[in-house]
Amino acid sequence: MDKDDKRRVLGDAIILCGRCGFAKRYMELEGPPDLADCPDCGSPMIRDCPSCHAPMRSIMQVDCRVCGTPLRDGEAFGVPIRRKAEPPDRGPVQLPGADA
Template identity: 45%
Template sequence: MRPRRNWIQEERRKTLGDYTCFCLACGAVWRYFLEGEAELPAECPHCGGETRHRCPACAAPFPSAFAVECEECGAPVRPPEVLGVRIRRPGR
């Protein structure tokens, strides 16, 4: 089930991009619109790590920079920690 978005989240998405791409190694994040998806880096320009912008299980894009599991299918999309720091607080 998708969480409800508040107005500030929706405004941010319409300004910066509806979806996110993140580096699995260093945690760098880029926001993008679907029209610009082809321009996303395949590897992180900061560390050279693999980037991910769609769920490997269902190909859904990620609306949250803090996603550790897919909002559509629930599949894990990355480890819950980056550089030893938890991405999401427990219960979120």
């Protein structure tokens, strides 16, 4: 299964708690889940970049893929968040048979 197939099944965007790391995937074309605050710790959920409003694509994302704005601290529970370099944003996944 390639990355685009995984994104079609699991969701192509995420909503994330910047404090405890709770995250939920969703399909961008369907819109984010109705979560204003984290169900685990009560902190505000991060839906997109505060500067350019690009959606978050990875649970491990620390900086915006589009403009580079920091989205959250690079550490969780005193340990650095290990991540590969973020690829550029490719936009929402088009589902087979969906009109573009």
